[in-house]
Structure formats: C-alpha cells, structure tokens
Amino acid sequence: MADKIKEHDLSTAARLSVAPMMDWTDRHCRAFHRTLSRRAQLWTEMVTAPAVIHGDRARLLGFDAAEHPVVLQLGGSDPAQLAQAAAIGADFGYDEINLNCGCPSDRVQSGCFGAVLMERPALVAECVAAMIAAQPRPVTVKCRIGVDDQVPEEVLPAFLETVAAAGVRHFVIHARKAWLQGLSPKENREIPPLNHPLVVEMKCAFPHLEICLNGGLTSLGQVPDLLARGLDGAMFGRAAYHDPSSVLLGADSALWGADDPVATPQQAAEAMRPYIARHLERGGRLHQVTRHMLGLFTGRPGARSWRRLLSEAGGRPGSGLADYDAALASVVAHAA
Structure with missing residues (x-):
C-alpha cells in the first residue's frame, strides 16, 4: 500500500x-x-x-x-x-x-x-x-x-x-x-x-x-x-x-541514481513473461497486455516483426505464450 x-x-x-x-x-x-x-x-x-x-x-x-x-x-x-x-x-x-x-x-x-x-x-x-x-x-x-x-x-x-x-x-x-x-x-x-x-x-x-x-x-x-x-x-x-x-x-x-531494473528492451520483454503467464492463467487474453508493448523495440532491429507478430496473435483466439515467445525470438534473430 x-x-x-x-x-x-x-x-x-x-x-x-x-x-x-x-x-x-x-x-x-x-x-x-x-x-x-x-x-x-x-x-x-x-x-x-x-x-x-x-x-x-x-x-x-x-x-x-x-x-x-x-x-x-x-x-x-x-x-x-x-x-x-x-x-x-x-x-x-x-x-x-x-x-x-x-x-x-x-x-x-x-x-x-x-x-x-x-x-x-x-x-x-x-x-x-x-x-x-x-x-x-x-x-x-x-x-x-x-x-x-x-x-x-x-x-x-x-x-x-x-x-x-x-x-x-x-x-x-x-x-x-x-x-x-x-x-x-x-x-x-x-x-x-x-x-x-x-x-x-x-x-x-x-x-x-x-x-x-x-x-x-x-x-x-x-x-x-x-x-x-x-x-x-x-x-x-x-x-x-x-x-x-x-x-x-x-x-x-x-x-x-538508482539501479535500473532492466538494461535493454529484450530484458524488459523477458521480465514481462511471468506477468503475461499469470494473466493468461486467470483467463485473460494475450492482446490485453501486449497491445501496450508494441512500441518496445521502436527504432531497433526486429521492431517491425515484433509489432506484426504480436498484432497478428492478438487477433487470434487462444493465442498465448508461444506466440509471445515467437515474437521475441524474431527480435533476437534480427539483432544477431
């Protein structure tokens, strides 16, 4: 509180x-x-x-x-x-x-x-x-x-x-x-x-x-x-x-002058995974969370793929962590 x-x-x-x-x-x-x-x-x-x-x-x-x-x-x-x-x-x-x-x-x-x-x-x-x-x-x-x-x-x-x-x-x-x-x-x-x-x-x-x-x-x-x-x-x-x-x-x-919780957008995406998992377990939809995350990689390699994959997953019934992981993997691949 x-x-x-x-x-x-x-x-x-x-x-x-x-x-x-x-x-x-x-x-x-x-x-x-x-x-x-x-x-x-x-x-x-x-x-x-x-x-x-x-x-x-x-x-x-x-x-x-x-x-x-x-x-x-x-x-x-x-x-x-x-x-x-x-x-x-x-x-x-x-x-x-x-x-x-x-x-x-x-x-x-x-x-x-x-x-x-x-x-x-x-x-x-x-x-x-x-x-x-x-x-x-x-x-x-x-x-x-x-x-x-x-x-x-x-x-x-x-x-x-x-x-x-x-x-x-x-x-x-x-x-x-x-x-x-x-x-x-x-x-x-x-x-x-x-x-x-x-x-x-x-x-x-x-x-x-x-x-x-x-x-x-x-x-x-x-x-x-x-x-x-x-x-x-x-x-x-x-x-x-x-x-x-x-x-x-x-x-x-x-x-x-404090420690930053994450150093990169990728770390932020990984840190959000447990939150998304809990939301899905409670019956929530992936898009309810990820629609706010589409701009996370703006100006960085893989940003377009991240937005596209998450947007497409958001329109499908039953989308879940596998879709989220695939979007993040695409960013990692572009950054390699």
Whole structure:
C-alpha cells in the first residue's frame, strides 16, 4: 500500500511521469512500464467521479502493489462527488489523487470538467478543498495554460494562485492551450503551439509549488535540462506509450541514481513473461497486455516483426505464450 512506499520515492517520483491516457494507461500498461522503471510516477486513465462512486470499483480502480508510485486521476466538477471519489481512491491505496483540468474532449465539456474548468478557477478551488478534506493523500491538478481566447500569461498565474490557496501544492501543466470549439482532442494535442517557457516562468513565480511540464516531450534526455531550469518534473504522454524505451529505459539511474531494473528492451520483454503467464492463467487474453508493448523495440532491429507478430496473435483466439515467445525470438534473430 501507499503507506509502505519510501517517502523519498514519493517526493521525487514526479521527476518523470507517464501521463494519464484514455484507453491506454490501464493496469497492464502500468505493469509493463514498471518493468522499465521502478521510480517513475505512473497514472491511471481518467475516471469520472460518478463512475468511481457507482461503478465497478475493482475493475476501474484495481491495481497491483508493484505499480507504486501511482496516481489516480479523477474527472468531475461536483465537490461532494469528487470528495467521495477521492476518499474511495485513497482507500484503494493510490499515492495521490489528481483532478483533471486539461482534457478538451466534447464529452468532458458537456459534463463541465476537464479543460473547461480553466474558466472556473473558483470552482476548481472548491473541488480540491473538498477532496483534500475527505482523505489523507495529496491532491494535485493537471491543467492547460489556458483555453480558447484566454491569454495564458494572465489566466495561468491567476488559476494557480486560486487553486493553490485551496491547498494544492503540485501542478502538472500541459504547455498548450486547449481549443474547446473547432479542434478534436487529437488536434488539441498537436496544433496549439507549445509554450514551455511560460511553464518555467510559473515555477519562478510560484517557487513554493511543485510544477511539472507536460506536452511535446519525446525522450529521457530532455528531463535533466528541465530539472536544471527549476521545474520539478516532466510528464510524457504519447512518446512513453509509442516508444517507451526512449523515455523509461535508464531513467532510474539517470534521474534517481538508482539501479535500473532492466538494461535493454529484450530484458524488459523477458521480465514481462511471468506477468503475461499469470494473466493468461486467470483467463485473460494475450492482446490485453501486449497491445501496450508494441512500441518496445521502436527504432531497433526486429521492431517491425515484433509489432506484426504480436498484432497478428492478438487477433487470434487462444493465442498465448508461444506466440509471445515467437515474437521475441524474431527480435533476437534480427539483432544477431
């Protein structure tokens, strides 16, 4: 449980984190990422507060103790619901509870949560205050630099000041605006220009806050520079998913001075085999795990064969460890 995690692991985990990504960062994805780094902070997919309260909690919130440090991200704008959901998340053992103030999809807009909350800092403050009062875990906020025609240089510091006054000390800032009208969620991750310097300025303006940067980051090598500029951490999204080795492999030694759990992508694939075997023994399907591993060998010999064989196996009933072993063998053969 979270109480057993070493304090230094939690206090520095956000130096490198993997962003919450819908349909991607489920428990199998997190188990895989944990084979590459023991120290990086992992996040759940966003879960709405009503789903936590009324849904299948074991399915939505269940995770393995090996995933620590792990953050539960909640979506919502009702303080009472968010407080209840945060308390449930704390009882499940999550290390932190995060409020989503950055997702720009139509679905979250219609529910008055996500990026639209950038226009309602007072409501966000009310929400996080209720979440903090309801349970013992730290409450954090992930936000954008602004939305639509807002001027980020004006609204972002005001947002941080208002929400911090309610008790939040840690913010993850996606360094892009979100356009709530006219752009799809995918376009909102790519089209609005990045403004990394503004996030650095926010750390200078609010040195007592922990501020991490999200958006446009592609490799582990970028993190030391961001830390040297005063930021408290870097969050990776699509790069960590599509090319996890470039982000997570070697992170523990580079950022924490700790031993890395594996040295190569091949070792990571071998380390995942027992997890996959247990999943299959419980009646799970191979594809539920391996779909998150397709990018493991990106840019390396055998990457195409690995993706093809695992993708083909995922579409066949009864696929199992033999298919996984064949995919790994093909990588080894290409690398020879």
